[in-house]
Amino acid sequence: MENPQIKKIAVILGIVLVIFVAAKTISELKSMSYIGKSVNAANVITVSGKGEVFATPDIATFSFSVTQEAANVGDAQANATEKTNKILASIKAAGVEDKDIKTSSYNIYPRYEYLNAGPYSSGTQRLAAYVVSQSVQVKVRKLEDAGKILSDIGSLGATDVSGLSFSVDKQDDFARDARNLAIKDARDQAAVLAHALGVDLGSITTFYESSPSQPYPMYYAKDMMASSVRVEAAPSLPAGESKITSNVTITYEIK
Numbered sequence: 001m002e003n004p005q006i007k008k009i010a011v012i013l014g015i016v017l018v019i020f021v022a023a024k025t026i027s028e029l030k031s032m033s034y035i036g037k038s039v040n041a042a043n044v045i046t047v048s049g050k051g052e053v054f055a056t057p058d059i060a061t062f063s064f065s066v067t068q069e070a071a072n073v074g075d076a077q078a079n080a081t082e083k084t085n086k087i088l089a090s091i092k093a094a095g096v097e098d099k100d101i102k103t104s105s106y107n108i109y110p111r112y113e114y115l116n117a118g119p120y121s122s123g124t125q126r127l128a129a130y131v132v133s134q135s136v137q138v139k140v141r142k143l144e145d146a147g148k149i150l151s152d153i154g155s156l157g158a159t160d161v162s163g164l165s166f167s168v169d170k171q172d173d174f175a176r177d178a179r180n181l182a183i184k185d186a187r188d189q190a191a192v193l194a195h196a197l198g199v200d201l202g203s204i205t206t207f208y209e210s211s212p213s214q215p216y217p218m219y220y221a222k223d224m225m226a227s228s229v230r231v232e233a234a235p236s237l238p239a240g241e242s243k244i245t246s247n248v249t250i251t252y253e254i255k
Contacts, residue, residue, distance in 0.1 A: 044205060045197075046251045047189045051181025055174045055242050057166035060146040063104060063137045064153050065160040069129040073108060076132040083157045084134050090152045091138060100139035107133045135160075141169070168242055178246035179209060186250045194254065202253030210247045 066087065068079040091101065111131050114123035140146045143166075150161060168174060194201050 043254050044251050045190065045193055045199075045201075045254055046206075046249060047186045047193065048247065048249045049182040049184070049186025049189065051178040051183070051185060051246045051248075053174050053178045053181065053244050055168045055244060057168055057242055058141065058143065059167045059169050060140040060143055060164065061137065061167065062140075062146075062150065062164040063135055063160075063162050064158040065133055065135040065162075066157065067131060067133040067159045069111060069131040071129060073130045073132070076130045077108070080132040080134055084136070087153045087156045087158055088136070090156060091149060094145050094149050094152070095142060096138060096140060096149070100141065102137050103134060104137045105133070105135040107131075137163075166242075168244075171244070174244045175246065178244045179248065182209070182246040182248040183250070186248055190250065190252055194252075197254070200255040202255050204250055205253055206249075206251040208249045 064087065066080050066084045068076050068083065070076040070079060088101065092098070109131055111128045113126050113128040115126055116123045138149070140149060146164075150164070154161065190201055
């Protein structure tokens, strides 16, 4: 005679097994119903817009260097400091503020000469002098003064004048204006497209702006990269015009 307890356990296990198989079968059938069917596309349209604004540069930036050498470091430093201070005093007298003047590099290094050098020998190395070089970057906010400042620092002994470029001070303001124009352009295009499709625009789902293009630095046409520059007369420095561009992409829901 069968044990009633064992029979009861067997019935329970059988019921559990049937439930498991049924659930598994239903799951497989549901997954099969999606085979061969595409995912429903979102009801959206995406448009792009572009905005451009033009600005007249109002800042001139340039760098100058003073290089001095002497038999010892102290003398070289003293000579370089004296000449640099005279140049800085002239720049400040022209109205340039301290915040717009900064040292970009300061170097001290030995200069060697080689004696009795020949085809098969590098010769004997001898210390010739110590060289001190200081480079300063200057930002001029009154463009009409930039030419005279360049002339003055050349006459005061700047050994190198380089990197003269023009830029826009309130860059963020012009970038914002360009962005607003780009958004308007995108909205106008979206309205035209929605009308052509016979749909209504809903809310904006995504917005993307590529980094607004910065105006390229405008370098002074005259070659000012020589190692020894003496500017005898105040040069004319036309600043021209800069273009700031913004590109946006907007996605709208459609109704």
